[in-house]
Amino acid sequence: MGNFEYLYTKSAILLFALFVTTDVYSNCVESCPSGREIHVSSSRGNDSYGGEEARPLKTIQAAANIARPGDVITVHEGVYREWVNPPVGGETADKPIIYQAAGGEYVEIKGSERIKNWKRLSNTTWSVAISNNIFAAFNPYADTLKGDWLEKGKWAHTGEVYLNDRALTEAPRLENVLLNKTDSALWFCKVTKDTTYLWANFGQKDPNEELTEINVRQAVFYPEKPFVNYIVVRGFRMSHAATPWAPPTAEQIGLVGTHWSKGWIIENNTISHSKCVGITLGKYGDEWDNKSESVEGYIQTTQRALENGWDEKRIGNHLVRNNHISYCGQAGIAGSLGAVFSRIETNVIHDIGLQETFWGYELAGIKLHAAVDVMISGNHIYRTEGGIWLDWMAQGTRIKGNLLHDNQTQDLSLEVNHGPILIDHNLFLSPELAQIRLSQGVAFVNNLIAWEIWPTDSVDKRETPYLEPHGTSIIGFHDCPCGDVSYFNNIFMRTDLTPYDQCRLPVQMKDNVFWSGAIPSIHETMCAVDTTQHLVGIRKCEDGWYLQIDVPESWEKEKKRVIPTVGQLRYAIISNQAFDKMGGLPVSLKEDYWGKRRKSKIAYCPGPIEFEAKGLQMIKVFCEDEKVVL
Numbered sequence: 001m002g003n004f005e006y007l008y009t010k011s012a013i014l015l016f017a018l019f020v021t022t023d024v025y026s027n028c029v030e031s032c033p034s035g036r037e038i039h040v041s042s043s044r045g046n047d048s049y050g051g052e053e054a055r056p057l058k059t060i061q062a063a064a065n066i067a068r069p070g071d072v073i074t075v076h077e078g079v080y081r082e083w084v085n086p087p088v089g090g091e092t093a094d095k096p097i098i099y100q101a102a103g104g105e106y107v108e109i110k111g112s113e114r115i116k117n118w119k120r121l122s123n124t125t126w127s128v129a130i131s132n133n134i135f136a137a138f139n140p141y142a143d144t145l146k147g148d149w150l151e152k153g154k155w156a157h158t159g160e161v162y163l164n165d166r167a168l169t170e171a172p173r174l175e176n177v178l179l180n181k182t183d184s185a186l187w188f189c190k191v192t193k194d195t196t197y198l199w200a201n202f203g204q205k206d207p208n209e210e211l212t213e214i215n216v217r218q219a220v221f222y223p224e225k226p227f228v229n230y231i232v233v234r235g236f237r238m239s240h241a242a243t244p245w246a247p248p249t250a251e252q253i254g255l256v257g258t259h260w261s262k263g264w265i266i267e268n269n270t271i272s273h274s275k276c277v278g279i280t281l282g283k284y285g286d287e288w289d290n291k292s293e294s295v296e297g298y299i300q301t302t303q304r305a306l307e308n309g310w311d312e313k314r315i316g317n318h319l320v321r322n323n324h325i326s327y328c329g330q331a332g333i334a335g336s337l338g339a340v341f342s343r344i345e346t347n348v349i350h351d352i353g354l355q356e357t358f359w360g361y362e363l364a365g366i367k368l369h370a371a372v373d374v375m376i377s378g379n380h381i382y383r384t385e386g387g388i389w390l391d392w393m394a395q396g397t398r399i400k401g402n403l404l405h406d407n408q409t410q411d412l413s414l415e416v417n418h419g420p421i422l423i424d425h426n427l428f429l430s431p432e433l434a435q436i437r438l439s440q441g442v443a444f445v446n447n448l449i450a451w452e453i454w455p456t457d458s459v460d461k462r463e464t465p466y467l468e469p470h471g472t473s474i475i476g477f478h479d480c481p482c483g484d485v486s487y488f489n490n491i492f493m494r495t496d497l498t499p500y501d502q503c504r505l506p507v508q509m510k511d512n513v514f515w516s517g518a519i520p521s522i523h524e525t526m527c528a529v530d531t532t533q534h535l536v537g538i539r540k541c542e543d544g545w546y547l548q549i550d551v552p553e554s555w556e557k558e559k560k561r562v563i564p565t566v567g568q569l570r571y572a573i574i575s576n577q578a579f580d581k582m583g584g585l586p587v588s589l590k591e592d593y594w595g596k597r598r599k600s601k602i603a604y605c606p607g608p609i610e611f612e613a614k615g616l617q618m619i620k621v622f623c624e625d626e627k628v629v630l
Contacts, residue, residue, distance in 0.1 A: 034095070035070025038063045042078030060084045060099070060109065069230070072098040077105035081113055083217040090230030093263050099221075101235030111217035111255070112162065112240035118207040121199070125178060126207055130196045130214075140215045140242035141189040141196045145276075145358050148247040148293035153358025158242035158275045161187040161200050162213045165239070167273055167327065168200055170357055177201060215242040215275065219253055226260035226284045227309070234267045243276040247362055248336035248369040248391070249301050250289035252282025255328070260284040260308075260338055264318045271325045278325040278352075281318055281335030281342060281368075284308060295462050298392065302370070302465060302474070305337050310472050316340035316372075324348045329355050330362055332384065336369040340472060341584060346378040353385030354408070364389035365407070371397045373470055375583030378402065378595075380545070380622045382538075387411040387430065390421070392464050394439070395575055398422045398583035401593050401608070403545070403622050405429035405538040411451055414439035416480045418466040419572035422582045423447060425593045425608040427547065427621060429538055437499055440484035441572025443579060445564060445589055448607050450493040450536055458482045458502060466575040470584075475575070483507050484573045488564045491607035492518035493536050505573060511561045513606045515552060530554050535616065544623040547609075550616045560603040563589055593621070 038051035045058035057063050061082055063073040069091040090096030101107035113134060118126040132139060140159035161168045163185065171177050171186040177199045180186050187200040198214070200207070220238045223231075233256060241255035251259075255271055257280035258264045264281075271278045283305060292301050302310075309315055315338055325332040325347060332349035335342075344366060353363035364386030366376065370393040377400040381387050387407040388399060394417040404411040407430040414421060419441015426447045428434075433454040436442070460480040468475055483505025487497070490512045496519040500507050509524040516534045520527050534550040566587050569579040579587055591597055593608035604610065609619065 035068060035072065037072045037074055038067060039074050039076065040080075041076040042080055044076075064099075067097050069097060070095045072100065074100055074102050075107045075236070076102045077107060080107070080109045081111075081216075082109065083111060083219050084109065084221045086223045086228050086231055087225075089223075089228040089261065090263070093230060096230035096232050096263070096265070098232040099234070099236075100232070106237070107235065108237040108239070109220050110213070110238075110240045111215060111220045111242065112160075112213040113216045114211065114213050115198075116208050116212070118200075118212070121178070124201050124203055125180070125199065126202055127197065127199045130198065132191070132194055132196055135196070135216055138218055138242075139191060139196060140218070140275075141198070142191040143242065143244075145245045147245040147290040148249045148297075149362055150245050150247070150358065150360040152360070156357045157189060158215065158218070158244060159189060160215045160240070160242070160273065160275060161198065162211075162240065162273065163202055163205060163207065164211050165273070167355075169355070174199060213240060215240055218242050218244070219257065220255050222253055222255075222257040222280075223259045223261070227262075227314070228259065229261045230263040231258075231261075232265045232267075233269065234265070235269065237270045239271070239273045241274045243274045245358075245360065245362075246277045246280060246282065246330060246334055247290065247293075247360075248283070249292040249298055250283075251285030252277065252280040252334055252336060252338075254278060254280030254282070254334070256280075257282065258318055258338060260315065262315055262317050266318070266320045267322050269323045271323055272327045274328040276328065276330035277334045278328040278331070279320060279323070279333045281316070281320070281333070281339035283337045295464070298369075299465065299477075302337065302393075306472065306474070310337055310340075312341050312471065316342050318342040319345075320347065321345045322347065326351045328352050329358065330360075331367045332365045332381075334362065334364075334367045339368050339374055340370060340372040341374070343375045343377070343583070344379065345375065347380075349379060349381045350383045352383070354383065364413070365404075367391065369393065370472075371395075372467065372472060373397070373582075373584045375400070375585065376402065377583075381411075382406045385409055386413060389413040389415070390417060390439075391415045393417065393467060394421050395419060395441075395467050395572075395577065396470055396582055396584070398424070398585075398587075399426060400583075401425050401595060403427045403429075403538075408432065410434045410454070412436060414442060416460055416462050416464045417441070418464070418478060418480075418574040419484070420569075420575070420577050420579050420582065422569070422579055422587065424589060425591070427593065427608060429536065429547075431494065437482055438480045440480065440505060440574055441577070442484070443486040443488070443569045444490055445486075445488045445569075446592075446606065446608050447490045448493070448536075448609070449490055449495055451495060453496065453499050455499065456482075458504060469575070469577040470581065478574045481505055486569055487512055488568070489561045489606040491515065493534065494518055497521040497524070508568075508570075511606060528554065528557075538621075539618065544620050546618040547621045548616070548618050549611075551611045551614045553614055555611060555614050561606050562602075563598075563604060565589075
């Protein structure tokens with residue numbers, strides 16, 4: 001974007017304020033449990049020591065092996081090249097095992113190893129021979145991507161080559177690397193019994209002088225066995241994992257992952273360069289992994305999960321907050337069945353699924369199956385292949401106060417869910433298509449929406465499960481017809497709502513505002529339409545991200561709207577569940593995008609933000625590391 005002529009300022013802007021949580025998730029985080037503190041130092045430590053501050057252990061895994069519920073593992077400055085595999089977890093939310101970076105210290109955990117001894121083949125191309133002993137039992141360069149719903153790139157390996165923390169692009173043939181005349185840096189691999197051979201383009205860089213690394217480990221922080229509960233992971237930089245393709249029908253191994261457990265807190269971490277998924281809140285593995293690419297197959301996966309502890313007492317209830325997740329090939333956060341009753345909040349997720357090597361139907365910033373009583377709030381998601389994608393059994397789910405922009409394909413996808421799903425006070429600024437029409441029990445309230453609606457038939461014939469309210473037991477199955485949707489007090493830019501004109505189930509649309517050629521549905525009542533083109537966009541500045549918007553003159557008379565009640569939202573017809581409790585909490589629609597209570601107690605503005613001026617303006621909507629509160 002060019003320079004702006006008008007900069008919106010407001011003396012009441014308060015920076016550095018985050019959403020504050022005071023529930024059970026947070027009680028254990030700031031205070032040390034009753035156990036001991038185990039210290040780890042890569043520079044001073046020895047794994048034969050006892051873990052005292054003066055005699056720290058050398059590896060995080062050594063600390064994990066001796067930790068017990070209530071213990072705190074404090075990791076001191078350094079680079080740790082290991083897969084942390086916690087053998088045990090905590091006992092309760094008040095007695096977890098905490099893994100934390102020491103305050104004010106830079107702690108990095110990597111699944112890679114540094115590689116030297118590269119030999120020059122040409123001005124830009126080099127090769128190296130690596131003993132397979134470096135890989136132990138798992139060699140990412142002999143491991144290709146595979147699994148359900150992977151459509152492209154099954155030749156690609158889970159290995160990766162990095163130059164100064166930037167991933168090169170794998171080539172399917174050696175000649176692509178040797179004859180490369182493009183600006184893209186490529187690599188190729190070949191594995192024999194004892195040796196792995198790599199060829200790579202490094203431009204004008206000497207890989208022996210630069211930081212050149214390759215994936216060695218499948219994960220960075222992930223328990224190999226399920227039911228390792230109540231773990232806290234905070235304050236680390238974690239990167240470089242050879243993670244596998246993670247469909248909903250298989251064990252989902254992430255760079256960081258919970259592996260079918262309960263009560264994890266993953267917070268304040270920087271996570272990057274996972275081959276597939278950054279954080280997984282996923283299912284366990286079994287003999288049916290990647291053998292269920294069908295509706296019937298996933299139903300059977302869900303039924304088996306019920307036999308393996310899938311309920312609120314044993315699974316989910318995780319908190320994923322304030323993480324910075326980037327440069328992952330499949331998803332920033334993914335979870336099949338294992339994310340139930342969880343909160344995903346105030347994360348920054350970007351540059352996800354944009355590699356061109358592989359593709360499948362699981363790419364998104366956040367991709368969840370069975371988002372039961374899940375709260376997704378305050379996240380900033382951009383430059384991803386798919387924004388937020390809720391697939392099957394989203395029930396009691398709330399998407400609130402998120403900022404999405406510059407996403408390919410879509411900002412939001414709701415696929416064959418029966419609801420209820422409450423989507424309120426979000427900024428959806430990507431102009432791409434949104435697949436939202438064939439989920440039922442959905443309410444859109446006070447959003448700013450710039451997308452187009454993905455054209456679909458009037459019904460999706462897949463019969464998917466609906467569950468007992470606020471639980472996981474399957475009550476029945478139903479196809480997915482258009483309708484059972486409510487739109488209240490949204491601002492639309494260019495959006496055409498006429499695809500809802502013909503629906504099998506009831507539609508409610510009231511008090512919405514249509515700008516820049518947006519078109520109401522025949523179901524709309526009490527709407528306001530301004531056909532003039534108005535600019536809307538997002539801009540990154542040194543102090544954060546700004547919404548740039550041209551508010552029309554008609555705004556003054558469009559301001560007053562009645563706050564919808566939970567009763568007006570009714571209930572999800574198929575699941576027969578009300579909107580009174582969403583994301584595990586009672587519903588209030590009186591707070592704006594920032595979570596601040598609106599000024600008026602009776603009437604208020606449509607959209608997520610109460611604009612106090614007309615014309616072109618810029619409003620800070622996200623700091624680089626924290627959300628802004630007005």
